[in-house]
Amino acid sequence: MNVTLPDGSALELPDGATALDAARAIGPRLAEQAVLARVNGEPRDLRRPLPDGASLQLLTTRDRDDPDALYVLRHSAAHLLAEAVRRLHPGVKVAIGPPIENGFYYDFEFPQPIREEDLAAIEAEVAREIAEGRTWERTEIDRDEARARFEAEGEQYKMELVDTADGSISLYTQGDFTDLCRGPHLQDATPIKALKLTGLAGAYWRGDENNTQLTRIYGTAFFTQEDLDAYLERLEQARASDHRRLGPQLDLFHMSEFSPGAALWTPRGMAIWNALEDLRRRENAKRGYLEVKTPLMWDVELWKRSGHWEKYGDNLFRIEHGESLYGLKPMNCPGHMLLFNTKLRSYRELPIRFAEAAVLHRDEPTGSLHGLTRARQFSQDDAHVFCTEEQIEDEIDAMFDYVGFLYDRFGVREIAHAELATRPDDKLGTDEDWERTEGILRTAVERQGIPYRVAEGEGAFYGPKIDFFMNDAMGRPWQMGTIQLDGQQPARLGCVYTGPDNREHMPYVIHRALFGSLERFVGILIEHYGGAFPTWLAPIQVRVLPVAEPHREEARSLAAALGDASVRADFDERDETLGKRIREAELEKIPFTIVYGDRESEESLAIRGHGGEQSQESLVNLLARLATLGA
RNA sequence: GCCGACGUAGCUCAGCUGGUAGAGCACUUCACUCGUAAUGAAGGGGUCCCCGGUUCGAGUCCGGGCGUCGGCUCCA
DSSP: OEEEOTTSOEEEOOTTOBHHHHHHHHOHHHHHHEEEEEETTEEEOTTSBOOTTOBEEEEETTOTTOHHHHHHHHHHHHHHHHHHHHHHSTTOEEOOOOEETTEEEEEEEOSSOOOGGGHHHHHHHHHHHHHHOOBOEEEEEOHHHHHHHHHHHTOHHHHHHHHHOOSOEEEEEETTEEEEOOOOOOSBSTTOOEEEEEEEEEEEGGGOTTSOEEEEEEEEEESSHHHHHHHHHHHHHHHHTOHHHHHHHTTSEEEOTTSTTOEEEOHHHHHHHHHHHHHHHHHHHHTTOEEOOOOSEEETHHHHHHTHHHHHGGGSOEEEETTEEEEEOSOSHHHHHHHHTTSOOBGGGOSEEEEEOOEEEOOOOGGGOBTTTBOSEEEEEEEEEEEOGGGHHHHHHHHHHHHHHHHHHHTOGGGEEEEEEOOOTTOSSOHHHHHHHHHHHHHHHHHHTOOEEEETTOSBTTBOEEEEEEEOTTSOEEEEEEEEEESSHHHHTTOOEEOTTSSEEOOEEEEEEEEEEHHHHHHHHHHHHTTOOOTTTOSSOEEEEESSGGGHHHHHHHHHHHHHTTOOEEEOOOSSOHHHHHHHHHHTTOSEEEEESTTOBTTBEEEEETTSOEEEEOHHHHHHHHHHTTO
């Protein structure tokens, strides 16, 4: 048989040869350093026979940044972890231990709960295994044999995995530990030069909260110590951009234990908030949205009718009112539908686009709160478009255009991605309804030609949706904008319009939020910009610094002149050295600082950009420059 | 909600095995009047998250609650 190597040359091998055989045929050094084969582009265990005619690439310890090489390294590290835990904690049951982005984990059921301080001993045991040396052996067995084996060991989770596995069953053995595993794995443990256990967490078996909660140990591993150090350094830098740290530090917002999940916005934070609100209002007006306002508090009967009560009743903040039970609204849709229903509507009026950025409340689980990105009180830049079936396509295209406009404006495309979420188990309506609405959204997103992932079963109970996600500084994805196609709620709330046939028809409703929640969007922006906002968003755009006391008067009037030109300017005339005041302006990440002393006049200002770049400019020039920056 | 960790001045943190708290920054006052990332000195400031328990005595030990952080689940 033959395989093709990356340089295009062919390598002749005996039938049934493995990737490792191929490596040996090329050179002993390569065979020694090989960690993984890529066969026809797919990662594959070195020990498995190669198909004839395959293209073969061998990854070695030198491919230390290759995601597949790191995966195999970390997957093997996870097995070493399981081996160590079984030795140190007899009676533990093992579940699953995959590599993940940036590391790996393994889930265990411990006979006695363990604590974070136990990790050091486990890490030391893994280090001992690596020092002692471990090699992996792959065996393929049939299902019954595998089942019997794990049953004898009392490994109920492995048994369950055997029962649900498709295809052949393979085992990997290293030291005294044999795991049910598809692989691939390293030949031996020597490439694992740096390993660190990073955390302990509860995790439900198979991700279902009705199952037992297992103990998950997280770790990471690299081909070099240098890479581990660099990773930890990057983590530290990402932590410095955390909006929960930067927000209070830059005095944008604060949190209080007296209202968990709700932000206290400062004047500086409100400058950013209002910049987003201005943008939202301006663009909405351009794009045919009509601003409305609906009550914050409603009799819960409304949500019983819309269908929300059954699913989200527990997450509602409730208010007793005489005989009735009210709730703080968790979304705007029923309100907008009632507003739609206040008149007889003609098909000639459609589409009607109601927009409202009201404050919403949802009683989210305590453990899920996360600064601005997961809050109990937030404001969606919400809108509901009432339209006919024929109008859906154009409306959704317009929404994609709007999203694209916003994402360019903030430069956030590279941290964003889209998902199409389809019918959930507890959906309203028939499969036929859903075939239609999912089909409409799928063609809409495909028409855009943007990459997207399908999230099966993740749709809203009333319709499928296209969600836009953005990553925070730590790389965690957050759902931001959403476009949802609803053919259920309008029917439940009795929305109708009169068609050209003079008969009643139900409008479709497209729910859409583009920032998502303003809170969450600001949170992501803080992390995206690391607190150094572009001038048009910066809470303070220009700071004026009088050099000494005699310059204070003129500095003040300079700041006032900037203010008159709608620039957010302030001045710092404190009795501190100039150096110190400049330092503080830098730490506050103010885009422009003007030093004003004997040498300056309106004709010639000393301007310092954030970061230190200096220039001489007239006030008129500066104002023109700020205007081009959108200030 | 669940697993693990943490909660000391406005902020960042120190406080060994129990003996009623400390630093830097910030704040106030005074001196300096300053040219592009920290001038100096003095001073004020604390229900050590809350409630209960053990103890002669609790920031420190134990229990419960609240909040926060890392995950899991959830996210209309």
